[in-house]
Amino acid sequence: MPTKPDTTLPLGPDSGRAPGSGPDTVLDLDGLEVHYELSSGVLSRLLGVGTRTVKAVDGIDLHLRRGEVLGVVGESGSGKTTLGRALLGLAPTTGGRITYHDLERGPRRVSSMRGAELRHLRTDVQMVFQDPHAALNPSMTIETAVGHPLKIHGIARGAELRRRVAAALERVGLAPAEQFMEKFPADLSGGQKQRAVIARAIILDPRVLVADEPVSMLDMSVRAKILQLMLDLKRDLDLTYVYITHDLATAKFFCDRVAIMYLGRVVEIGPTEEIFANPRHPYTKALLQAIPEPDPERSVPRDLPRGEIPDAARPPMGCSFHPRCPVAVENCGWESRDLRVLLEQHWTRVDPATYEEEKALVGDLDHLDEPALEGRLGNGAGAEQVGGILERIRQENPEDPFWRGVADLAAEDDGLHVRFGPGEDPPLRPAGGVEVACVLYPAGTSGEAESVAEGSGGGVPPNSGQ
Amino acid sequence: MFGRLLSPIRGTTGFARWILVAGLVLTGVFLVFAIFAPWIAPYDFNQYQAHGARFPKMAPPSGNHWLGTNDQFFDILSRIIWGARTEVKVVLISVAFSVVIGAPLGLVSGFVGGWWDRVMVFLMDAIYAFPSLLLAIVFSFLLQGPLGGGTLAAALSLTVIYIPQYFRVVRNTTVSAREATYVEAARAIGARNGTIMTRYVFGNVIGSVPVIGTLNAADAISTLAALGFLGLGIQPTVASEWGYDLSRALDDAAAGIWWTALFPGLAIVLLVTGLTLVGEGLNETINPALRKRKLIRAVLPAGGPLTEDEQEVTA
Numbered sequence: 001m002p003t004k005p006d007t008t009l010p011l012g013p014d015s016g017r018a019p020g021s022g023p024d025t026v027l028d029l030d031g032l033e034v035h036y037e038l039s040s041g042v043l044s045r046l047l048g049v050g051t052r053t054v055k056a057v058d059g060i061d062l063h064l065r066r067g068e069v070l071g072v073v074g075e076s077g078s079g080k081t082t083l084g085r086a087l088l089g090l091a092p093t094t095g096g097r098i099t100y101h102d103l104e105r106g107p108r109r110v111s112s113m114r115g116a117e118l119r120h121l122r123t124d125v126q127m128v129f130q131d132p133h134a135a136l137n138p139s140m141t142i143e144t145a146v147g148h149p150l151k152i153h154g155i156a157r158g159a160e161l162r163r164r165v166a167a168a169l170e171r172v173g174l175a176p177a178e179q180f181m182e183k184f185p186a187d188l189s190g191g192q193k194q195r196a197v198i199a200r201a202i203i204l205d206p207r208v209l210v211a212d213e214p215v216s217m218l219d220m221s222v223r224a225k226i227l228q229l230m231l232d233l234k235r236d237l238d239l240t241y242v243y244i245t246h247d248l249a250t251a252k253f254f255c256d257r258v259a260i261m262y263l264g265r266v267v268e269i270g271p272t273e274e275i276f277a278n279p280r281h282p283y284t285k286a287l288l289q290a291i292p293e294p295d296p297e298r299s300v301p302r303d304l305p306r307g308e309i310p311d312a313a314r315p316p317m318g319c320s321f322h323p324r325c326p327v328a329v330e331n332c333g334w335e336s337r338d339l340r341v342l343l344e345q346h347w348t349r350v351d352p353a354t355y356e357e358e359k360a361l362v363g364d365l366d367h368l369d370e371p372a373l374e375g376r377l378g379n380g381a382g383a384e385q386v387g388g389i390l391e392r393i394r395q396e397n398p399e400d401p402f403w404r405g406v407a408d409l410a411a412e413d414d415g416l417h418v419r420f421g422p423g424e425d426p427p428l429r430p431a432g433g434v435e436v437a438c439v440l441y442p443a444g445t446s447g448e449a450e451s452v453a454e455g456s457g458g459g460v461p462p463n464s465g466q
Numbered sequence: 467m468f469g470r471l472l473s474p475i476r477g478t479t480g481f482a483r484w485i486l487v488a489g490l491v492l493t494g495v496f497l498v499f500a501i502f503a504p505w506i507a508p509y510d511f512n513q514y515q516a517h518g519a520r521f522p523k524m525a526p527p528s529g530n531h532w533l534g535t536n537d538q539f540f541d542i543l544s545r546i547i548w549g550a551r552t553e554v555k556v557v558l559i560s561v562a563f564s565v566v567i568g569a570p571l572g573l574v575s576g577f578v579g580g581w582w583d584r585v586m587v588f589l590m591d592a593i594y595a596f597p598s599l600l601l602a603i604v605f606s607f608l609l610q611g612p613l614g615g616g617t618l619a620a621a622l623s624l625t626v627i628y629i630p631q632y633f634r635v636v637r638n639t640t641v642s643a644r645e646a647t648y649v650e651a652a653r654a655i656g657a658r659n660g661t662i663m664t665r666y667v668f669g670n671v672i673g674s675v676p677v678i679g680t681l682n683a684a685d686a687i688s689t690l691a692a693l694g695f696l697g698l699g700i701q702p703t704v705a706s707e708w709g710y711d712l713s714r715a716l717d718d719a720a721a722g723i724w725w726t727a728l729f730p731g732l733a734i735v736l737l738v739t740g741l742t743l744v745g746e747g748l749n750e751t752i753n754p755a756l757r758k759r760k761l762i763r764a765v766l767p768a769g770g771p772l773t774e775d776e777q778e779v780t781a
């Protein structure tokens with residue numbers, strides 16, 4: 001594809017195509033970041049402190065190929081919606097860039113678009129929202145709502161508008177269209193609303209459709225029908241899909257490629273069959289073990305150790321999955337907060353008397369919340385006993401990956417010092433037919449690290465640091 | 467749009483409905499007076515003679531003058547009925563103006579947010595915090611020059627008082643409606659801010675306006691009466707106004723002449739009560755929804771409030 005002169009190319013001089021993108025890509029994401037600054041109370045704003053950053057999307061490289069269905073899978077809070085919104089310029093890009101390859105006008109930088117150009121982008125990239133009950137204006141008829149994109153962009157009006165709305169409605173299975181045009185969203189069922197939302201999205205004849213969990217709020221009975229409709233539309237209208245979901249089962253059925261997201265990053269990406277047949281990243285493995293999930297609304301894999309997804313404003317050091325990773329090794333990013341979690345989890349298992357006793361020795365844990373490679377417990381006098389507590393915890397579960405991260409335990413004058421080895425924040429690296437962000441798959445491996453990754457029963461995996 | 471404005475009435479139930487009905491009946495009587503005054507009232511509001519004969523001064527209620535006459539020889543019943551027309555005119559004009567000015571200001575302010583919003587909220591809160599009668603006095607004083615002591619001047623001085631209320635309610639509902647998915651969806655199809663405000667937000671935030679409208683109407687009646695009582699409202703030669711009549715009649719009561727004060731006073735009380743009942747009746751139904759809408763303003767979908775140490779970490 002010939003590149004156009006610089007004037008029509010709102011890209012910097014360094015805009016050469018990123019590796020992996022080719023003439024067949026429709027959207028390129030290079031190191032995309034969407035960070036939200038959250039200011040807290042009035043006082044801290046006056047003092048100029050206390051803003052924190054939620055890294056909703058934190059450095060994503062993706063190349064969306066024309067005509068594919070790319071699944072974006074992850075737990076709630078992993079940044080999937082934000083990623084989808086960024087593709088339409090609805091979420092602010094704070095770092096990196098998104099390039100849209102317009103078939104007529106060449107590559108355009110989405111992340112720096114404003115006003116008219118942004119609105120024009122939205123004739124090509126459209127979105128289907130998660131909640132069909134909220135995505136339609138309650139005081140607008142279906143006819144007006146579905147036809148509004150055409151009106152906004154000055155494409156059709158009057159009888160022509162009505163004809164095209166009817167065609168779009170029938171195309172998505174709301175037939176006969178006359179029966180639905182005068183209705184308000186409240187008169188439709190969830191499935192019908194989502195069909196109307198899809199009709200509104202396709203009426204501009206877009207090239208890319210971002211579908212943000214399009215069936216997660218619908219009844220089981222209509223899910224398959226809506227997904228089938230989307231597949232039909234893709235075939236008939238030459239669409240490219242970004243299919244966002246927390247449900248691996250539908251992703252398997254629906255997608256050509258799957259990107260697994262965790263805390264704003266892609267941790268594994270590859271062809272669907274390969275990801276499902278041969279998951280590499282420990283998080284992907286855990287997700288796959290979690291399906292089939294009896295309750296579709298509850299997508300959080302239950303067998304992940306130390307349950308919760310961490311706060312996106314304060315991600316763990318190193319690999320952000322390490323606090324939950326069953327096969328983490330010493331350089332996965334162990335830090336002071338993990339020490340706190342270890343102790344608190346231990347205390348949930350002991351009797352109250354033991355807790356009181358140990359708590360008195362260990363002292364306040366709040367200082368451990370400051371991420372650091374070293375954590376101090378107790379004060380000088382009790383350092384040896386604190387060491388004893390840790391030793392007992394270790395005896396209870398010597399296989400806990402936490403201990404692989406501990407480099408040194410030293411009783412010193414001011415307490416027991418727990419030192420961790422330096423961690424690594426693994427980037428996405430090719431491994432076999434996929435790309436994985438995990439220290440177990442260092443650059444240049446064939447991707448056959450299974451013997452290592454499966455070793456949850458064995459000893460500490462060999463150091464794969466450098 | 468009209469159906470949307472009326473929807474709260476349809477949704478009313480139980481106690482709220484009785485309040486609403488009682489209020490509507492009371493208000494309806496005065497509305498009939500207002501609309502059909504020329505046909506209902508036996509005489510004109512400033513008529514002091516009929517068939518060549520002067521009316522008696524301060525005559526007690528009788529067959530000729532059902533509610534008696536006052537010190538200006540006017541027929542009190544006629545003054546009440548014509549007065550209803552004045553009140554309704556003033557209320558309609560002032561409420562209409564304050565809606566037309568306050569609601570769009572609130573819509574824009576809540577939608578664009580930021581610096582402009584903060585200035586507007588501050589300004590409106592300042593007006594709101596000011597004693598409303600004092601404000602009305604100041605404005606009627608200022609407006610009497612250019613507009614004369616007529617209905618329009620009185621209505622406009624009331625308008626100023628009520629703008630902040632529409633502003634606040636519409637702004638607050640807009641702030642939460644702005645976050646709705648359908649607004650994001652409108653943006654996603656390429657709608658401009660103006661289009662989003664008028665087509666997507668306005669229709670969904672205007673539902674709370676009728677309640678304030680009726681409550682303001684009640685308040686407007688008493689404020690207008692107070693202005694008239696102070697001689698700052700509508701001048702007696704321009705139109706009949708209950709507050710003015712009441713102020714003239716105060717001395718009579720001491721002399722045993724009760725009818726000149728009682729009837730205008732009663733008219734004020736009854737109309738204010740009627741409008742308040744309508745407003746409260748609507749409020750009963752709508753307010754839960756209103757309160758909920760106001761509370762939605764959340765910046766962060768997930769995650770709790772900050773603790774001190776979290777702030778330190780990121781500082």
Ligand SMILES: Nc1ncnc2c1ncn2[C@@H]1O[C@H](COP(=O)(O)OP(=O)(O)O)[C@@H](O)[C@H]1O
Pocket residue numbers: 036038054055056074075076077078079080081082083312765766767768
């Ligand atoms: N507008 C916003 N302002 C602040 N934080 C946001 C905003 N949108 C999303 N976030 C935060 O970003 C993270 C990712 O959210 P989201 O993209 O909705 O995840 P998902 O769709 O995977 O559930 C969450 O922690 C969420 O709280």
Ligand code: SF4
Pocket residue numbers: 281282283319320321322323325326327328329331332426437438439440
């Ligand atoms: S880098 Fe790999 S092994 Fe280490 S914590 Fe992350 S996912 Fe687990």
Ligand SMILES: [Mg+2]
Pocket residue numbers: 077080081082130
């Ligand atoms: Mg989401």
